[in-house]
Amino acid sequence: MTVYLCDDNIEGLYSAIFRAYADKNTKSRISSLSAMQSGFDTEFIRVESDPARAERVENAVLSLAGRRAADEIETAMRSAEADKADICFSYVKRTLREKRYISRDFAYLEVMPFITLVERVRTERHRFTGFLRFSDRGGVLYARFEPDNDIADLLLPHFARRLGNLPFLIHDARRGRFAAWDGKRAAVFSSEKEISEKDCGDGVAALWKSYFAAADVKERPHPRQQDGYLPRRYRKNMCEFSGK
Amino acid sequence: MIDEKRLIILTQSAKYDVSCSSSGSRRQNVPGGLGNAAFGGICHSFTSDGRCVSLLKILLSNKCAYDCQYCVNRRSNDVPRASASPEEICELVAEFYKRNYIEGLFLSSAVEISPDRTMELLLDTVIRLRKLYRFNGYIHLKGIPNADPLLIQRAGAYVDRMSFNIELPSERSLKLLAPQKSKNAIVKPMRLLSSADFKENARGRGAGKFLPAGQTTQMIVGASPETDGQILRLSQGLYDAFSLKRVYYSAYIAVNPQSRYLPAKSANLLREHRLYQADWLLRFYGFTAEEIVREDGFLDEEYDPKCAWAVRHMENFPVEVNTAPVEMLVRVPGIGIRSAYRIREARRRTRLTFDDLKKMRVVLKRAKHFITADGKFFGEENFGRMKTLLALQETNENAEQLSFLTGNEIEKSVITGEI
Numbered sequence: 001m002t003v004y005l006c007d008d009n010i011e012g013l014y015s016a017i018f019r020a021y022a023d024k025n026t027k028s029r030i031s032s033l034s035a036m037q038s039g040f041d042t043e044f045i046r047v048e049s050d051p052a053r054a055e056r057v058e059n060a061v062l063s064l065a066g067r068r069a070a071d072e073i074e075t076a077m078r079s080a081e082a083d084k085a086d087i088c089f090s091y092v093k094r095t096l097r098e099k100r101y102i103s104r105d106f107a108y109l110e111v112m113p114f115i116t117l118v119e120r121v122r123t124e125r126h127r128f129t130g131f132l133r134f135s136d137r138g139g140v141l142y143a144r145f146e147p148d149n150d151i152a153d154l155l156l157p158h159f160a161r162r163l164g165n166l167p168f169l170i171h172d173a174r175r176g177r178f179a180a181w182d183g184k185r186a187a188v189f190s191s192e193k194e195i196s197e198k199d200c201g202d203g204v205a206a207l208w209k210s211y212f213a214a215a216d217v218k219e220r221p222h223p224r225q226q227d228g229y230l231p232r233r234y235r236k237n238m239c240e241f242s243g244k
Numbered sequence: 245m246i247d248e249k250r251l252i253i254l255t256q257s258a259k260y261d262v263s264c265s266s267s268g269s270r271r272q273n274v275p276g277g278l279g280n281a282a283f284g285g286i287c288h289s290f291t292s293d294g295r296c297v298s299l300l301k302i303l304l305s306n307k308c309a310y311d312c313q314y315c316v317n318r319r320s321n322d323v324p325r326a327s328a329s330p331e332e333i334c335e336l337v338a339e340f341y342k343r344n345y346i347e348g349l350f351l352s353s354a355v356e357i358s359p360d361r362t363m364e365l366l367l368d369t370v371i372r373l374r375k376l377y378r379f380n381g382y383i384h385l386k387g388i389p390n391a392d393p394l395l396i397q398r399a400g401a402y403v404d405r406m407s408f409n410i411e412l413p414s415e416r417s418l419k420l421l422a423p424q425k426s427k428n429a430i431v432k433p434m435r436l437l438s439s440a441d442f443k444e445n446a447r448g449r450g451a452g453k454f455l456p457a458g459q460t461t462q463m464i465v466g467a468s469p470e471t472d473g474q475i476l477r478l479s480q481g482l483y484d485a486f487s488l489k490r491v492y493y494s495a496y497i498a499v500n501p502q503s504r505y506l507p508a509k510s511a512n513l514l515r516e517h518r519l520y521q522a523d524w525l526l527r528f529y530g531f532t533a534e535e536i537v538r539e540d541g542f543l544d545e546e547y548d549p550k551c552a553w554a555v556r557h558m559e560n561f562p563v564e565v566n567t568a569p570v571e572m573l574v575r576v577p578g579i580g581i582r583s584a585y586r587i588r589e590a591r592r593r594t595r596l597t598f599d600d601l602k603k604m605r606v607v608l609k610r611a612k613h614f615i616t617a618d619g620k621f622f623g624e625e626n627f628g629r630m631k632t633l634l635a636l637q638e639t640n641e642n643a644e645q646l647s648f649l650t651g652n653e654i655e656k657s658v659i660t661g662e663i
Contacts, residue, residue: 104589104590105589105590105593105594106586106589106590106603106604107590107593107594107596107600107603107604109603112603112604112605126284126286127287129282129286130286130287130288130289130298130344130347131288131289132344133343133344133345134342134343134344135343136342136343141342141343143344159344161272161273161280162273162278162279162280162381163278163342164273164275164276164277164278165276166278166342203245204245204339204340204343205343206248207245207246207248207251207336208340208343208345210248210251210252211251211252211255211300211340212289212291212297214251214252214255214256214259215255215256215259215291215297215301216259216291216292216293217259217260217291217293217295217497218293219497219510220293220294220497220513221292221293222292222293222294223292223294224294225290225294226290226291226292226293226294229287229290229294229296230289230290238289240289240345
């Protein structure tokens with residue numbers, strides 16, 4: 001079994017798909033470098049990202065299945081699932097074979113796993129539009145979070161529309177990714193820089209904690225429902241749950 | 245800024261109102277403004293009672309002139325009292341909103357001095373928020389029964405949603421437990437809010453679209469003797485007559501054990517759960533209240549209302565998934581709106597088998613007794629055994645549902661109301 005190893009992004013995936021087709025080896029698998037798993041008879045081939053080749057594959061997807069399919073593939077590649085690249089590969093192969101948009105053909109073997117990836121990323125993005133917590137750091141709103149999937153820049157437009165002139169910085173501490181807004185322009189960058197932990201800090205955060213505690217209906221405890229809706233792993237960056 | 249002590253009092257006085265949704269409005273931000281509304285609503289946190297925190301749910305005052313038996317803020321109750329100024333509320337909303345703690349404001353108040361005075365203060369708060377703070381986030385305003393219609397109309401032009409709480413599902417119970425409120429004082433403003441003339445006249449007075457997220461109401465269940473059938477028929481009437489977005493049901497919590505008119509114990513939560521399930525069936529699944537309830541006027545406890553209906557109407561089943569209309573598919577126990585949609589999409593190209601349904605993640609545990617796929621039936625043929633199986637599954641699911649589902653699935657089912 002051949003496994004093409006690609007960079008962990010959309011360009012990497014498309015470059016590897018190009019290579020698999022060029023080698024006439026579409027029975028192979030594709031894995032992102034970070035999720036590489038060796039097996040008995042596995043032959044690994046490292047594929048460097050190549051913008052020109054990636055673009056050719058993307059254009060093929062665009063012309064056969066449209067913008068919606070390309071967006072979904074881009075979204076799926078933000079997933080934290082180990083086999084996302086291979087799931088996307090299967091989806092693209094079927095798309096190229098059917099020559100149309102197939103995401104609603106739920107009975108196809110390739111579709112449900114792919115759609116599940118897309119939905120998980122979108123759900124997590126939606127959740128963090130609510131669960132992200134900003135603190136006021138001298139006029140800049142700063143939010144640290146640790147999402148499962150790579151979604152920091154997907155949150156940017158939502159908060160830019162909402163906060164208008166207020167500058168903010170969203171920090172994915174797991175990946176060292178930053179999404180920034182200065183009131184007019186947006187920027188996305190990577191940095192290993194750690195921003196000091198400072199709790200949510202001010203008196204407003206203290207009021208919020210009091211509010212949160214007071215809003216609980218103690219007569220009707222339902223912590224399992226709370227856990228279902230608000231996974232515990234997210235809570236360490238939410239000030240109403242921090243003991244500080 | 246409001247102090248912690250008053251914030252806690254005014255929050256604790258507001259928390260028994262169950263409405264938490266921030267959906268239904270697409271209000272946009274304006275240059276230099278703060279906030280917008282997300283049509284699907286956004287949950288910002290969850291308290292340990294499992295409820296979502298979306299809006300800053302607070303009273304302007306809990307100093308009430310009324311003495312409604314079921315209410316924690318009734319005049320005769322010995323609880324700490326407080327009030328906040330409109331400015332204090334606005335400031336708190338803006339600061340909370342900037343930090344993404346909340347999606348907006350859910351403002352209500354006890355009737356302090358008079359209904360008109362109270363409504364004026366509520367109106368002052370929302371106008372201040374919209375005009376001075378240029379706040380475009382979500383606002384849900386509780387209407388005060390007996391307040392002047394002009395005040396209610398003005399408020400409707402600034403807020404996203406308004407609600408007048410029915411509280412008790414019959415006039416008799418209202419007279420007994422909330423003597424200062426009358427059915428007319430609650431229903432009249434609801435009718436006004438839904439009338440076209442009222443909306444039209446409100447234009448030009450305020451800040452744009454009239455109540456983009458419509459109106460809702462709430463009923464307390466188990467404080468008075470009404471049956472599920474009476475409650476659901478009332479809800480159905482409200483949806484039809486006033487185009488209500490939602491009716492909330494709140495199992496009575498014994499906040500007044502001394503009252504001789506009220507049950508000493510809190511009401512059964514399963515009953516509230518079944519009413520919500522039945523309510524989804526009314527709104528999204530094409531059922532009527534008459535179809536759902538049993539002859540004695542109550543909902544079954546052992547099955548969800550859709551399953552109970554199907555078991556009573558086995559003459560309609562099994563249905564073939566490849567040909568049944570979507571309206572019939574959603575009536576199959578275990579097949580929700582999403583699964584029905586998936587089936588409809590997928591069967592355009594393929595003749596679906598049970599294997600295909602599994603691949604599509606259609607949950608077949610219950611559905612298999614009510615469907616055929618490509619002519620094949622895998623359910624239980626013995627009616628008695630099937631009923632036992634369904635009841636057992638229901639018990640297990642009630643106990644384990646949350647540990648089974650991923651957060652993702654739960655959220656979806658909340659949005660689509662799937663059963």
